[in-house]
Amino acid sequence: MANKIYTPTAEEVDARIGRFNDLTPMSTTDDLAWVPREAWEVFFAQTIKAVILEDTKSPFGDRAPIVGAHGTTMFISEMPPGQGPCLHSHNSTYETFMVLQGTIEYRVGDPVVHKRVLKQWDVFSCPPGIYREFSNVGEDTAFQLTILTGPVERDDVSMPDSVRQRVAKEFGDEVADAFGAIMPFDPPAA
Numbered sequence: 001m002a003n004k005i006y007t008p009t010a011e012e013v014d015a016r017i018g019r020f021n022d023l024t025p026m027s028t029t030d031d032l033a034w035v036p037r038e039a040w041e042v043f044f045a046q047t048i049k050a051v052i053l054e055d056t057k058s059p060f061g062d063r064a065p066i067v068g069a070h071g072t073t074m075f076i077s078e079m080p081p082g083q084g085p086c087l088h089s090h091n092s093t094y095e096t097f098m099v100l101q102g103t104i105e106y107r108v109g110d111p112v113v114h115k116r117v118l119k120q121w122d123v124f125s126c127p128p129g130i131y132r133e134f135s136n137v138g139e140d141t142a143f144q145l146t147i148l149t150g151p152v153e154r155d156d157v158s159m160p161d162s163v164r165q166r167v168a169k170e171f172g173d174e175v176a177d178a179f180g181a182i183m184p185f186d187p188p189a190a
Helices: 010-014 037-043 161-171 173-182
Strands: 047-053 072-079 094-101 103-108 114-119 123-126 132-136 142-149
Touching (some): 037 161, 037 173, 094 103, 103 142
Antiparallel strands (some): 072 142, 094 123, 094 142, 103 114, 103 132
C-alpha cells in the first residue's frame, strides 16, 4: 500500500512556522491582566510564549503561530532568577522540559521529595499525574522549552490545595478563584 504523499502550498508551509521574534505572550496574560503581577508569577513563568497550541481550551490561551500538531503543545518560558511556577500536575499529558539557557531546579511531589537541577540542553520528561514545580536557581534569566504531548485536550492541569491556601492568604480569594477557574485546585489531602 502506497503512502499518500503531497506537496503543501506555500501558505500551508507558512502556517507551520513559528518565528521566535514574532512570538507574543500567551493570551491568558490578557484575560488576567487585573491580577497583581506577583500573583501571576506564582502560577506561571514570568513570560510564556506559545509556539504550538491545539485548537482546544488551554490554560496557555489561544494565541500561537502554529495551531494543531496532533496532540503537541509547545512554548518557551522566560524566568528571572528565583522565579518559576508553583506545584501543578498535568493529569493526562507528559510535560517535557529542555533548559535552553540558565539553571533550573525541578521539584517533584507534594510535599516535595525530589529535587533535580538541570542546565543548558538538559531534559526532564515528567509523566502525567505528578505534582511538579520549577524555578530559576541561576544568577541570569533562564529560558526553557516545554512540550506537552498526549491527548489533544489541554485542560488537564490541577494544583494542590496548598497553592490555593497560599495565594488566598497573599492575594485574596478573588485572585485564587480566578486562577482556579483556569487550572482547578485539587481537594485538600486527607
